[in-house]
Amino acid sequence: xxxxxxxxxxQSHDSHDGVNYLNETSGLWSWLTTVDHxxxxxxxxxxxxxxxxxxxxxxxxxxxxxxTAEKLFMTADVYNQVMTFHGSIMVFMVIVPGVPAMLGNxxxxxxxxxxxxxxxxxxLASWYCLxxxxxxxxxxxxFGGVDTGWTFYTxxxxxxxxxxxxxxxxxxxxxxxxxxxxxxxxxxxxxLRCEGMTMMRMPLFVWSVYATAIxxxxxxxxxxxxxxxxxxxxxxxxxxxxxxxxxxPVLFQHFFWFYSHPAVYIMIVxxxxxxxxxxxxxxxxxxxxxxxxxxSSLAITFLSFLVWGHHMFVSGQSPVAGTIFxxxxxxxxxxxxxxxxxxxxxxxxxxxxxxxxxxxxxxxxCLFTIGGLTGLFLGAFAVDIHLHDTYxxxxxxxxVMLGGAIVAMFGGLFYWMPKISGKMYDEFLGKxxxxxxxxxxxxxxxxQFIMGSLGMPRRYxxxxxxxxxxxxxxxxxxxxxxxxxxxxxxxxxxxxxxGEKAPQDPFNGTTLEWTIPSPPIHTNFEQxxxxxxxxxxxx
Amino acid sequence: MSGHHVVPFKTNLITFITxxxxxxxxxxxxxxxxxxxxxxxxxxxxxxxxxxxxxxWFMPLKYDTWMNRTIMLSSIAxxxxxxxxxxxxxxxxx
Amino acid sequence: xxxxxxxxRVEPSHHFDSMIxxxxxxxxxxxxxxxxxxxxxxxxxxxxxxxxxxYYDAWVEGGSLLDWKLGxxxxxxxxxxSFTMAQAVTDSMQGNNKKAFRNVVITTACAFIFMxxxxxxxxxxxxxxxxxxxxxxxxxxxxVAETKLFMTFYFVMTGLHGIHILIGIGLMAWLxxxxxxxxxxxxxxxxxxxxxLYWHIVDIIWIFLFPLMYLx
Numbered sequence: 001x002x003x004x005x006x007x008x009x010x011q012s013h014d015s016h017d018g019v020n021y022l023n024e025t026s027g028l029w030s031w032l033t034t035v036d037h038x039x040x041x042x043x044x045x046x047x048x049x050x051x052x053x054x055x056x057x058x059x060x061x062x063x064x065x066x067x068t069a070e071k072l073f074m075t076a077d078v079y080n081q082v083m084t085f086h087g088s089i090m091v092f093m094v095i096v097p098g099v100p101a102m103l104g105n106x107x108x109x110x111x112x113x114x115x116x117x118x119x120x121x122x123x124l125a126s127w128y129c130l131x132x133x134x135x136x137x138x139x140x141x142x143f144g145g146v147d148t149g150w151t152f153y154t155x156x157x158x159x160x161x162x163x164x165x166x167x168x169x170x171x172x173x174x175x176x177x178x179x180x181x182x183x184x185x186x187x188x189x190x191x192l193r194c195e196g197m198t199m200m201r202m203p204l205f206v207w208s209v210y211a212t213a214i215x216x217x218x219x220x221x222x223x224x225x226x227x228x229x230x231x232x233x234x235x236x237x238x239x240x241x242x243x244x245x246x247x248x249p250v251l252f253q254h255f256f257w258f259y260s261h262p263a264v265y266i267m268i269v270x271x272x273x274x275x276x277x278x279x280x281x282x283x284x285x286x287x288x289x290x291x292x293x294x295x296s297s298l299a300i301t302f303l304s305f306l307v308w309g310h311h312m313f314v315s316g317q318s319p320v321a322g323t324i325f326x327x328x329x330x331x332x333x334x335x336x337x338x339x340x341x342x343x344x345x346x347x348x349x350x351x352x353x354x355x356x357x358x359x360x361x362x363x364x365x366c367l368f369t370i371g372g373l374t375g376l377f378l379g380a381f382a383v384d385i386h387l388h389d390t391y392x393x394x395x396x397x398x399x400v401m402l403g404g405a406i407v408a409m410f411g412g413l414f415y416w417m418p419k420i421s422g423k424m425y426d427e428f429l430g431k432x433x434x435x436x437x438x439x440x441x442x443x444x445x446x447x448q449f450i451m452g453s454l455g456m457p458r459r460y461x462x463x464x465x466x467x468x469x470x471x472x473x474x475x476x477x478x479x480x481x482x483x484x485x486x487x488x489x490x491x492x493x494x495x496x497x498x499g500e501k502a503p504q505d506p507f508n509g510t511t512l513e514w515t516i517p518s519p520p521i522h523t524n525f526e527q528x529x530x531x532x533x534x535x536x537x538x539x
Numbered sequence: 540m541s542g543h544h545v546v547p548f549k550t551n552l553i554t555f556i557t558x559x560x561x562x563x564x565x566x567x568x569x570x571x572x573x574x575x576x577x578x579x580x581x582x583x584x585x586x587x588x589x590x591x592x593x594x595x596w597f598m599p600l601k602y603d604t605w606m607n608r609t610i611m612l613s614s615i616a617x618x619x620x621x622x623x624x625x626x627x628x629x630x631x632x633x
Numbered sequence: 634x635x636x637x638x639x640x641x642r643v644e645p646s647h648h649f650d651s652m653i654x655x656x657x658x659x660x661x662x663x664x665x666x667x668x669x670x671x672x673x674x675x676x677x678x679x680x681x682x683x684x685x686x687x688y689y690d691a692w693v694e695g696g697s698l699l700d701w702k703l704g705x706x707x708x709x710x711x712x713x714x715s716f717t718m719a720q721a722v723t724d725s726m727q728g729n730n731k732k733a734f735r736n737v738v739i740t741t742a743c744a745f746i747f748m749x750x751x752x753x754x755x756x757x758x759x760x761x762x763x764x765x766x767x768x769x770x771x772x773x774x775x776x777v778a779e780t781k782l783f784m785t786f787y788f789v790m791t792g793l794h795g796i797h798i799l800i801g802i803g804l805m806a807w808l809x810x811x812x813x814x815x816x817x818x819x820x821x822x823x824x825x826x827x828x829x830l831y832w833h834i835v836d837i838i839w840i841f842l843f844p845l846m847y848l849x
Contacts, residue, residue, distance in 0.1 A: 618678070
């Protein structure tokens, strides 16, 4: 078995009389002031799942409205607002902080043998930034809402009478949460690895969190300044993006996508890490191409900064820039495909056990491949002009973000649930949820590819009756999907409340978090571990 | 703490005087030498030189690790990327 | 700390193995934060250059509206403050909290002088109708319409820089309190060094702002 596990495993048996990070101190106040990375991770899990439910309810409302071609229960203005809140909540409050803040916080320091992240107080401050920013953004609902879509494009966003300033300021504060988390993780990974844990011995989840952290630190400040300029434009009327004064609204899009394209990798790269862990563990096989997967994360990090203009093909960007961006966009497909092939090669001749996390991971492989490949269509300049702003884009985006990032996130939550809560989840409920999510997802979003390529434009409350069939199917799918996620969340809560006690290593994993008791003690390890080999050394 | 370089007073003073002299040169060339468009280029060259002096001796990257130098350099590299690609678009529009 | 007794750090926090490890981690954290500062200002500089290429005449007129003598004076003031800050780091690395305290006092004084000069500059510009918003702008005051865009960049960039100076003053006050309590030693001076790095970055940004705004 793995060398990592042979080390100091004697330390980890029930020698501390059931004292762990969960029951060491009690009371709400001890949680709100905690600097323990594990508790902060758990607080992120609760808050982000709550945001996910709210964003999901908005989505269900949208799909219900779209069931009929004419108005059902929302006016066009309300529809725009609900759409904006669905997008903003899911992007800024769920998927961007999602995996790094919840699972990265909890698992990453343990995986590298550290007692905590480098700056525990800063870590808590990040959580408060997220909460305060989210509160400001959501409070805007009571000040006229916002109807710009989550991209806040100028000049509309600098002129509309809705509460754009509040939402943008909220997103700015949440940006700090992201920057501080990224900064914290980079230093943690550089400076707090235990003895023998070289960079090339780090689990792949740590590599993906590391690549994400670099993106967070480098890209987010540009979003911050862009949003500040938008606020200045709205409050003072300064005119950097106002064409009447010689300003250029497309410059806003350049600045916005300089952040927001890397941001889609902030959302998906940590999911790649989860998939690497789950696939290796449940195939009981060494990961195929460790170095290729690790370095492809860094390659994606770098390339993601070169492709932002593929969001702007029809915005009046020059054909020269469009051509450059098309070519660069094709390049991102390479490291992403490297990962996919390596995962499939890991599965080959593995002892595959179809547990809940594994079903989620396999769903991810299918859905993300579809999402990624349709992304190549959209990244091609000429094709995009036909497909831009249609449901094809909506479907592509959801295949990557929901089918990719969120599905992997739930896979990861089930995978590490025994470690986080010390309790086992109900395998049957978990499997049912995974299957329902996969089926519901495809019923919801496959029709959207078809109607998008037929010309159904996105962001409209009503539509031409010829698309009715697809829309009805899509709405029915959204109910299956909601049921799937509902069961998944129920299964997780049920496990946390009355699950069976989890053993130290229920899935025969090889990374360091499985060498300590479930749930871990406050300092993670009684003595710093010493590592003498690669992770995933099954056979 | 061992292994950390203490920059002596004399070095700090020389750095400061260098920076003041460079500021004077910046003003003199900008105000009394007319190079047209090239004036800004010259001012930027001097400013970059000044910033490098601050980074190397005041911050002091000269005695720091490669990791911290990389952090500083990579942020500059990515800013250049933002500028160059946005500029390519804005100046090739029909 | 409040008892006036010396309360020096000799042990690292629980999750570090040594003071050196903790110090290096802290310093790297500050450096990463400085990288984010550069990215944030960098985006503004990129916007500045793009519009300067587009509207050269407006930029020339805008530059002539600013008083380069005040700008040059402030540059020297900030350079002096950077020098005393660097020296404060040197002092605290040698364990001399008293000397470091004096140097941080000079740095703080320079920061105040800088902000006072900026106050007079800003109020002059607003008085002449050169603030590009809030209905203050007077189109008759300039010949080229896009000069308004230059003034936007002037106010946004120097304003954001000014906010950083104010934050710096807050950090200095925090340092002064801790230096007075004699909290730092040869083995623990991370905070002084961190504030120093921040202050030098603020200085570097001004080194670029000065020629770009005043000497165009």
